[in-house]
Amino acid sequence: MQCHGSKETLAAPSKDGPIVLVGNPNVGKSVLFGLLTRRYVTVSNYPGTTVEVARGAASVDGLREVVIDTPGVNNLLAPGECERVTRDILMHERPSVVVLVADAKNLSRALVLAAQLGEMEVPFVLALNMSDEAQERGIDIDTGLLSDILGVEVVSMVATRGEGLDDLARALAGPPRLSRFTATYDEAIEQAVEQVVTLLPAGTRAPRSVAVMLLTNRKGAAALEGVPEEVAERAAAIRRDLRARYRQPLGYVVNHQRLDAVRRVVASVYSRRQTARESLASILGRLAIHPIAGVPIVLAVLYLVYKFVGEFGAGTLVGFMEGTVFGRYINPWAADAVAWVPVGIVRDFLVGEYGLVTVALTYGFAIILPIVSTFFLVFSLLEDSGYLPRLAVMVNRPFKAMGLNGKAVLPMILGLGCDTMATMTTRILDTRKERLQVTLLLALAVPCSAQLGVILGMMGGLGPRVTLIWVGVLVGTLFAVGYLASRVLPGRGSDFIQELPPLRLPRLSNVVLKTLARLEWYLKEVLPLFIAGTAFLFTLDRLGALSRIERLMSPLVESWLGLPSQATGMLIMGFLRRDYGAAGLFDLSRDGLLDPLQSLVSLVVITLFVPCIANFFMIVKEFSLKTALAVAGFIFPFAFLVGGVLSLTVRALNVGL
Amino acid sequence: MKCALCGHEFDADDVRCSPACPLAGGCPVVCCPRCGYQTLDESRSVLVRLARKAGAVAKRVAGAREEVS
Numbered sequence: 001m002q003c004h005g006s007k008e009t010l011a012a013p014s015k016d017g018p019i020v021l022v023g024n025p026n027v028g029k030s031v032l033f034g035l036l037t038r039r040y041v042t043v044s045n046y047p048g049t050t051v052e053v054a055r056g057a058a059s060v061d062g063l064r065e066v067v068i069d070t071p072g073v074n075n076l077l078a079p080g081e082c083e084r085v086t087r088d089i090l091m092h093e094r095p096s097v098v099v100l101v102a103d104a105k106n107l108s109r110a111l112v113l114a115a116q117l118g119e120m121e122v123p124f125v126l127a128l129n130m131s132d133e134a135q136e137r138g139i140d141i142d143t144g145l146l147s148d149i150l151g152v153e154v155v156s157m158v159a160t161r162g163e164g165l166d167d168l169a170r171a172l173a174g175p176p177r178l179s180r181f182t183a184t185y186d187e188a189i190e191q192a193v194e195q196v197v198t199l200l201p202a203g204t205r206a207p208r209s210v211a212v213m214l215l216t217n218r219k220g221a222a223a224l225e226g227v228p229e230e231v232a233e234r235a236a237a238i239r240r241d242l243r244a245r246y247r248q249p250l251g252y253v254v255n256h257q258r259l260d261a262v263r264r265v266v267a268s269v270y271s272r273r274q275t276a277r278e279s280l281a282s283i284l285g286r287l288a289i290h291p292i293a294g295v296p297i298v299l300a301v302l303y304l305v306y307k308f309v310g311e312f313g314a315g316t317l318v319g320f321m322e323g324t325v326f327g328r329y330i331n332p333w334a335a336d337a338v339a340w341v342p343v344g345i346v347r348d349f350l351v352g353e354y355g356l357v358t359v360a361l362t363y364g365f366a367i368i369l370p371i372v373s374t375f376f377l378v379f380s381l382l383e384d385s386g387y388l389p390r391l392a393v394m395v396n397r398p399f400k401a402m403g404l405n406g407k408a409v410l411p412m413i414l415g416l417g418c419d420t421m422a423t424m425t426t427r428i429l430d431t432r433k434e435r436l437q438v439t440l441l442l443a444l445a446v447p448c449s450a451q452l453g454v455i456l457g458m459m460g461g462l463g464p465r466v467t468l469i470w471v472g473v474l475v476g477t478l479f480a481v482g483y484l485a486s487r488v489l490p491g492r493g494s495d496f497i498q499e500l501p502p503l504r505l506p507r508l509s510n511v512v513l514k515t516l517a518r519l520e521w522y523l524k525e526v527l528p529l530f531i532a533g534t535a536f537l538f539t540l541d542r543l544g545a546l547s548r549i550e551r552l553m554s555p556l557v558e559s560w561l562g563l564p565s566q567a568t569g570m571l572i573m574g575f576l577r578r579d580y581g582a583a584g585l586f587d588l589s590r591d592g593l594l595d596p597l598q599s600l601v602s603l604v605v606i607t608l609f610v611p612c613i614a615n616f617f618m619i620v621k622e623f624s625l626k627t628a629l630a631v632a633g634f635i636f637p638f639a640f641l642v643g644g645v646l647s648l649t650v651r652a653l654n655v656g657l
Numbered sequence: 658m659k660c661a662l663c664g665h666e667f668d669a670d671d672v673r674c675s676p677a678c679p680l681a682g683g684c685p686v687v688c689c690p691r692c693g694y695q696t697l698d699e700s701r702s703v704l705v706r707l708a709r710k711a712g713a714v715a716k717r718v719a720g721a722r723e724e725v726s
Contacts, residue, residue, distance in 0.1 A: 383661040392662055509712070517702040521685050 017094040018066035019058070019172065022086060022117070023101035024109045025072030028129040030054075031159040032101055032168075033069040053085065065172075068093065074109060075255065076116040077213050090122055097176040098124035099168070104134035104141060104156070107270065111262040112255075114150060115183045119209040123176035124152055127168055131156040138273035146269045151180035182208070183261035185254060189215070192242045199231045215239050216251040285503035288390040298394050301387065305378050306456055306467070313374030314457025314586075321366040331358055345542070354541055354569075360534040363583045364527050368454060372522055372579075373515070375453035380514035384506035423618045436623065443615060444635050445477045447607050450522065450579035455603055458586045466600045466657055473604050473646060529613075533573050533580055540572075560644040561605065562651075563598050564588070571605070577612045596657035601647045608639035658687070662694035669698045 019036075023029045037056025054069040070089055071082035090098070098117060102110030110126070117124050128134075128141060147154040153171035157164030184190065196211035204210060210227065214235040227235075239250065246253045287293045334357040338350045351358050382388045423439050447455060459467045540546040550557075550568045557568050566588055574581020585602045588594050594602060619628040650657070658669050669687045685701035688694065699705045 389662050513699055513705050513708060514697070516704040516708055517685065517697040517699045520702050520704045521697055 017096040018055075018068050020068045020070060020089055020093065020095040020098045021101055022070050022076075022090070022098050022113060022124075023072060024074055024103065024106075024113070027072070027101050027103040027110070028159045029069055029072065029101045032099070032127065032129065032157070033067060035159060035162060035165055036067050053089070065096070068095075074112065076113060076120070077216060078251070090117075090120060095122065097172060098122050099127050099172070100124045101127045101129055101159075104128040104131045105137060105139060107141065108259070108262050108266045111181075111265055112258060114179060115181060115258050115262060116209070118150075118179035118182040119206065119212060121178055121206040121209070123178050125168065125171045126150065126152060126154045127157050127159075127164070128154065129157045129159050131164070132158045132161075140271045140273060142269045142271075146265070149181060149265055149269070152177045181265065183258040185257045188242060188245055189254060189257070192238050195238050196235045199234055201228065201231070211235070212254065215242065216254050281503045285386070285390070288387060288503065289393045294390070294394050298391065301382070301391070305375075306459070308378055309371060309374045309453055310456045310460025313371045313453070314460045317370035317374065318367055318457065321370050322362065326362050326366045331362070334358075349535075349538055352538070354534055354538040356531060356534060359537075360527075360530040363580065363587070364523075364530045367457075367583045367586060368450065368579060369519075369523070371453045371457040372450050373519060375450075375456070376515045376518040376522075377511065380511045380518070381506050383514065384504075384510045386501040386503045389501065390503075423615060423622060436627065439619060439622070440631055440634070441478070441481055443619070443631055444481065444608055444638065445474055448578065448612075450577075451582050451607070454579050454582040454586055455607065458582070458589055458599065458603060461589065462596055462599055463657070465655075466596055466603075469600060469646075469650075469655075469657075470603055470607075473642065474607060477608065477642065529577050530580055533577070537569055537572065556640055560640065560647075561601050562647045563602055564593055566593060567598075567602055570602075571609065574606050574609050575613060578606060578609060581606050581609065597647065597650055600650070600657065601643045604646055605639050605643035608635065608642055658696065658698070660689035660694050661696060662689065669700075 021029050021033055033054060033056065036058040038058075053071070056067050056069075058065050058067045068089060070086040073083045073086050076083060076087055076090070089095075100110060100114055100117060107128070114124070114126065126146070128143065131141075134141065141156075143154045143156060153174065155164055155167045155171050157168060159165075185193070192215055193208060193211045196214050197207045200207050200210060204227075214227065214232065215238070243250045288297050331351070335351045338347050341347045341350075348355065350356050353359075379388075382391065423442055455470075459470065537546065540549065546569060549572070550565045553568045553571075554565065557563050557571070558565060561567075567585065570581050570584030570588065572581075573584050582603070585594065585599070585606060588602075589599045616628050616632065619631055685698045687696055687698050689696065
């Protein structure tokens with residue numbers, strides 16, 4: 001085997017070279033490898049990596065051939081370790097032929113690799129595995145036409161049953177064929193590719209592939225040590241000029257255009273039969289986006305989320321964590337543990353009114369963690385079941401009715417995950433004015449996932465009437481501001497959902513892994529901010545500034561909103577992270593310091609409150625400090641205005657909560 | 658990876674979290690380049706790696722037990 005660090009450029013296919021299996025993840029490559037090689041297999045890490053590569057021997061047309069199974073990849077030119085290993089094997093092992101293993105149900109993913117193999121001038125045979133499952137789903141693939149378009153042999157297979165193995169062996173025994181299918185990119189990219197190709201040394205094999213890689217994957221291209229340094233530098237200059245033309249990263253633009261070429265091929269060879277009986281999942285999937293039938297499904301899902309997060313997460317789990325784990329064990333233990341500390345201020349900083357353990361860790365672990373855990377679990381279930389895109393389709397309709405154009409709706413939906421990141425996605429909007437409008441709406445009225453979780457938790461203890469009023473105030477605000485936005489945002493339909501995945505039973509492992517990843521991300525991000533926020537409040541309290549701020553805010557917080565003075569500290573926390581502020585209000589509510597009306601008003605104010613510090617800095621980055629201050633300057637009085645008007649209205653109408 | 662919202666397939670390496678974000682350092686969030694939906698790159702999560710390792714060990718133990726029996 002040639003070392004991947006050799007000074008060789010792309011090696012030409014060798015008649016005596018190995019057969020290399022390439023394909024996307026989970027397409028049955030390893031099953032096919034097992035069929036071809038039986039028991040003559042060695043598995044070892046690819047040199048310099050942790051990626052395992054299996055090698056074995058197979059008998060093809062009476063000749064003993066080496067077969068190599070590569071890791072599953074979706075893009076041969078991407079910078080990941082698996083992709084690098086696969087690329088290195090293709091470049092340096094001089095394969096006689098590649099078997100591109102495809103999932104027949106998802107041909108487009110494999111054809112992306114086919115287009116790249118074509119560019120790399122590597123001969124291959126396309127094995128359409130899982131053909132039986134494709135047939136069951138009513139998918140027909142015209143393999144003859146596909147073979148004509150690609151210019152290579154195409155074989156249908158069911159590897160798990162050994163079906164099609166003889167056809168594959170016959171195709172492998174024939175002369176290796178190079179594919180004629182490669183993607184054509186837009187004019188600017190094609191010109192850049194041509195420029196780079198002319199820079200490459202004479203005799204460079206597959207120059208187009210090398211050029212595309214130099215333009216899209218600098219690090220990967222650096223591994224092609226046959227490319228002289230001065231060529232790489234000049235290619236980098238071409239790449240910089242080209243990159244300036246696109247909003248998205250160049251790698252993404254190239255992949256996207258390659259995918260367009262693939263879609264055209266798929267459209268010409270793919271056909272779907274009406275299967276004899278529509279599955280229950282398919283019927284449910286269709287109903288879930290129906291303008292009328294979809295509504296009760298949305299309501300039922302939201303109700304279940306509310307019950308699970310609001311009652312189980314915020315009630316049962318928070319009660320256990322706060323009352324038992326922290327109340328009975330951690331806080332008393334921490335108080336005992338720091339009792340020997342001679343300096344009072346240090347003791348207070350750890351276990352005092354604004355103490356590290358008693359506030360930051362208690363809020364972080366005892367209140368927010370159980371709530372966001374249940375929320376993230378539900379969110380992962382929605383994602384993995386395929387319902388989330390359907391929910392987005394349903395939510396898209398009322399948002400459009402509010403007067404927001406299709407493109408503007410998208411960041412609003414994304415804001416339910418994280419407003420900070422959603423602010424960044426406003427880049428998809430065409431004008432600065434549009435971006436500013438949507439950024440304002442996001443900062444104003446769209447609670448992020450963590451805040452929404454805590455709010456749902458608090459609602460769980462307040463009953464449906466408070467929840468309905470809170471939803472009504474938010475939707476009313478969105479309608480009012482959305483209407484204003486529509487006066488300056490000319491509408492255009494959105495087609496942001498590319499494909500609706502089939503509705504299915506979520507896989508437990510996927511849901512658990514997604515939830516774990518989210519929790520880890522949340523804890524890493526949130527705890528340092530909670531600690532910083534608590535330290536800030538502790539400092540304000542020690543300097544006597546907190547009571548001065550409370551007195552200063554008293555006309556607003558106590559007289560206008562009708563909240564107790566302690567709520568001021570929670571609103572200050574809300575600027576650091578809105579979920580932190582919401583957790584503080586949750587704590588006050590549970591301690592009986594807020595009645596239902598005060599809870600409702602405080603929830604509305606904290607939802608509409610100024611953007612959290614991360615979102616504020618994102619607005620500074622995306623626009624300017626002046627804009628961020630202007631957004632905060634509008635939202636701050638607006639949140640208090642709405643909260644105060646709500647408080648007065650509920651009192652005047654004598655609405656029982 | 659595949660976007661859970663719009664179904665678009667993309668490489669997480671192409672669309673790492675924006676360096677403009679003040680919390681970008683070590684951030685595992687990737688945004689779908691088509692619709693902007695935020696997904697977590699599970700390969701960056703320590704908890705996920707540990708869970709996967711635990712799952713693999715459990716499988717091996719179960720396999721070894723089957724072989725013994």
